[in-house]
Amino acid sequence: xxxxxxxxxxxxxxxxxxxxxxxxxxxxxxxxxxxxxxxxxxxxxxxxxxxxxxxxxxxxxxxxxxxxxxxxxxxxxxxxxxxxxxxxxxxxxxxxxxxxxxxxxxxxxxxxxxxxxxxxxxxxxxxxxxxxxxxxxxxxxxxxxxxxxxxxxxxxxxxxxxxxxxxxxxxxxxxxx
Numbered sequence: 001x002x003x004x005x006x007x008x009x010x011x012x013x014x015x016x017x018x019x020x021x022x023x024x025x026x027x028x029x030x031x032x033x034x035x036x037x038x039x040x041x042x043x044x045x046x047x048x049x050x051x052x053x054x055x056x057x058x059x060x061x062x063x064x065x066x067x068x069x070x071x072x073x074x075x076x077x078x079x080x081x082x083x084x085x086x087x088x089x090x091x092x093x094x095x096x097x098x099x100x101x102x103x104x105x106x107x108x109x110x111x112x113x114x115x116x117x118x119x120x121x122x123x124x125x126x127x128x129x130x131x132x133x134x135x136x137x138x139x140x141x142x143x144x145x146x147x148x149x150x151x152x153x154x155x156x157x158x159x160x161x162x163x164x165x166x167x168x169x170x171x172x173x174x175x176x177x
Contacts, residue, residue: 008086011097018065032066
């Protein structure tokens with residue numbers, strides 16, 4: 001594992017796993033959300049985002065967490081030697097997401113580039129973080145098994161982690177246990 005891509009729904013633990021795994025492997029950790037969400041929640045165009053991410057992906061080793069395939073296409077998965085899909089049960093992901101969001105709201109924690117979560121952004125509307133997490137969870141369960149079984153991933157190690165115990169086993173095998 002030298003080039004690891006971590007994917008999963010919001011609240012699944014991508015960034016936490018990414019930081020721990022990168023530390024264990026002695027490689028850089030990249031959180032795509034931090035690169036994507038500019039001041040005032042501004043977003044780069046696909047071209048701008050690819051220009052920022054491409055040099056990172058061209059590096060010798062890394063752990064990158066996040067998706068953004070709508071802007072990055074196959075840039076990250078094509079370069080990864082390992083894909084980790086955090087496919088925890090929805091109730092676990094939602095419990096984590098709720099706890100994290102409430103902590104951020106209560107303590108006014110900055111996320112990236114001066115941005116903070118809001119009640120509205122977290123809980124209301126079709127673009128809320130909670131709805132996004134549910135949609136992504138369902139979408140990933142529907143599409144990723146076929147995608148990862150396809151020829152584009154034949155030479156890639158794909159780990160589907162379905163529990164906290166699976167995550168800890170992976171970290172132990174990487175020397176982070």
